[in-house]
Each structure stands twice: as structure tokens, then as C-alpha cells.
Amino acid sequence: MDSICVFEHIVPICGTVDDVLPILAILVGFQVLVLRRPIPNLGRALTGFALVLLGLAFFIQGLETALFPLGKLMAAQLTAPEFLGLVGDQAERRPHWQAYLWVYAFAFAIGFATTIAEPSLIAVAIKANQVSAGAIGTWGLRIAVAIGVAVGIALGAYRIVSGTPLHYYIITGYVVVLIQTAFAPRTIIALAYDSGGVTTSTVTVPLVAALGLGLSSNIPGRNPLLDGFGLIAFASLFPIMSLMAYAQLSELFARFNHRRSAKHKET
């Protein structure tokens, strides 16, 4: 699809305008034609929308000039046989999965770091904090989700190295999620399910995709087109588990503290 914007190469904002136009058209269309109500604080809302647009344009342009090239280069370098010390004969054979320890460490660290910077997760965290009247801290939520993504991507990298089928992991993950759902506090369940879809967005997807591509094209016997996929799926499944685990743990702690203070009062 061609860009609607004429000055695409001059003004970085145009890419985002293309993404936003359909959304804006739907919002305005329904507001004017169906709801027929004036938007409260129209000026404020428009300023906000413009700020979001401008912010995203800066954000994405900045990522593309700074972090993405370097991150992608690093993913390629870390997965290169030369770096891993697999020379000649050894590279031909299937290297042991432990040769890739730095790759797993990178996968974990970059998964955590990109999730913390993910704007959509910030948005959901702000909303959850508002709705729960402060009971869910924005920072606790984001760290819990980021740990989930980190573990997921590290495990996904291991899967590409070891070559085991993707669906075994995903289906096992589903079973774990279902078991957790039965025990987790009710208020966290919907939010936890949401967190899976939220984490994989502007910052995470390009870097993680580069990692998957680098891994699968450097390991003998892997086809980048078939095995390079799947990291995103891990990154959207594991936060569900980590967020529910976080809620369960904090409930447990609260109960423990409660009991201890009760005992304290008795003595």
C-alpha cells in the first residue's frame, strides 16, 4: 500500500499518520454520525491525540536511528558461529545447546528491557492503576510482565537452538495458564490475559524478530522461514503466567503479614 503522505521521506511523522488515519476516521465517523454528541473537552482531546501522534513519530524514528540497528547488529553478532567459538568442523556438526549461553542471556535481557519501554504496556499499567484505585502499582505490574517476556524469549531462543516443535511449548503453556487461572485472584485474570497481547508491540517485535532470524539462519539445519517464527508467541504467553504468579505471591504475602500481625497482637 502506498503512503497517503506526500512528504514521506522528509517528515518522519507521515508513517504514523498512515497508521492513525483509519482510527481517527472511525472515531470521528461514529461520534458524528451515530452518537451525535459533542466530544467533551474537544480541545484537550485533540491536543492529546496530536501529542500521541507526535510522540509516537519521535519514538519510532528514534528507535530506528539508534536502537534497532545496533540491537539487530548485536543479535547477528551474538549468533554468529565465529563469536560462539564454533570453527570449521565443529560448526558443521550440531553444536551443543550450551554453546549458546550468551544468546539466552541476551534474549532474557533484551526481552526485559524492551518490555519496560513498551508504550502500550505503560498505557495499560496506568489504566490498571487508576481502575484498581492504586492497589495495582504501575511499576510492579510492568516488572512482573517484563520478567515473563524475558523468560519467554530466552526459552524461545532455546527452542530454536534445540529444534523442538513450537506447539508442544505453547500447549504446555496453555495448561499452566489454565491451572493458574483456577487459583489466581479474580481481579487479576482479565488483566493478565490482556498483558499477553500488550507486550509485543513497537519496541519488542523488531528486536526479537531479528534475534529469531539471526539464530535460525546461523544454526545448521534450521530454516529461518520456518523456525524464525515463534518468539513473539512465547513473549505473549509467558507474561500471562508471570502476572498471575505475581498476583498470587502478593496475595500470599498479604495473608502472611496479616496472620503475623494478628499473632503479634495476641502476644
Added chain:
Amino acid sequence: MSAPKTTEASRTRRTGKQGMRGAFLLQMLRALAESLRDLAPIVAVIAFFQFIVLREPIPNLFDLAIGTVMVVIGLTLFVQGLKLGLFPIGEAMAWDFARKGSLFWLLAFAFCLGFGTTVAEPALIAVADEAAEVAANGGMIDASETARASYAEGLRYTVAFAVGLAIVIGVLRILRGWPIQYLIIGGYLGVVLMTWLAPQEIIGIAYDSGGVTTSTITVPLVTALGVGLASSIEGRNPMIDGFGLIAFASLTPMIFVMGYGIVI
């Protein structure tokens, strides 16, 4: 709904213009500091791996510095805009739809929002093109340019339809108060069943397509819509019922993409 607005207005009246400008500056500075903190982990990870593990200098240090500054500014503006614009718009529309009371128009809006925001999503376009390449390599379609383009386009519309349907189901769930886990379990069973039926080549793409559909502008809007609906309807708890729209939007595309793989 109107209560916080009045207190805010009276507060501005009381503090006056001078105080307002100071408060605004302070707020912007705090927001900048928060963006810096959000970005620090990425910079730390990249620096650690570049210097300690790979032992290489940073290429284009200038570009890196400029880009990082842009990212910080962008994130700060985005979060401010979110609070000023996207959240209030999403919630106000949810309240208006609840007041209007027309189920048809609410569901039509839900579908349009899901479909419209997904069909032009750049991440989805990229995934659809890659999927077409996989399909051509696997001999599922002709290797010609036109066959691939039509495959990619079909996939894109399939995913967009799946997301539209997901938001419709999610909105219905909020209205009726169905517990989310039963719907999600049903979705998981659908994914497992389709995995069993679908051609091997499509599975990885299908699983990934669930994650790429929800863009940075859709997420706050849809979240505000869900929370707004749940708080405008009596008997719904915004915490239990308001979230969950995104969850459906990342589940249905998996099922539909595998279905697309079976049909084509």
C-alpha cells in the same frame, strides 16, 4: 464522571496562571525523568553486551545519542497525550454508547475499531508478506508475484476480520458479564484443535500473528473502551470485566490464520 472535572477546574482557578505554568513545567520534567528511567534498561543491556561480551566499540555514536534523545522525547509526549486524549476519548465514547443503548451500533463500532486498526498495521503487513514467502516455498501456492501478493492480502483481511470479531465478542462479554476464563479456554481449545489440523508451515506464523495485531494506539483506546463500558453498566466491576478485550484480539487471529492455512 463530572465530579473530577469540576475539582480540576476549581483547582486551576485557585492557583492562577503563574502557578499553572510552574506546575506544568514540573509535570513535564517529571514525565521526562520517567521516560529516561523507562529507557535506561535498554541502554544498559546494549552497553553491557557491546562492551563486555562482544568487546566492540559503538558504531555511529552520534546517531545513537540523537536517536535516544528522540525516543525519550517521544515517549514523554506519548504518555502525556494518552492521559489528555486517548483515554478520555475512549471512555467518553463508551459512556455515550451505554447511554444511547443501541446494541447494534455499539457492536458495529467495536467491529470497525478492531478491523480498521488492524488492517493497516505495519507489523501485520510484514508478517503477511513473510507468510506468503513461506507458503510459496512450501508449494502451497504458486511462486509468482501475484499469487504471493493475493495470499498476503487475503491473510491480512483474515486477521483484521478476526480482530474485529474479537472486539465484538469481548464487548458482548462485558455487557453480559460472562466470566472471561471460559471464553479464553474455548479459544485455547480452538487453537489446539487448529494446530492439529493446520499445515505445519503456517503454525509458527499463526502463533506470532496473535502478538503483532495490537498496535500502540489501539491498546489504550480499546482498554479505555472496555473499562468505560464496564464502569457505565451497573453490576460490572471495571477491574474484573473491563479488561480482556486485548486478550481476545490476540487469540482469534491464531485460530483464523490456521484456518486460512487449511482453506488455501
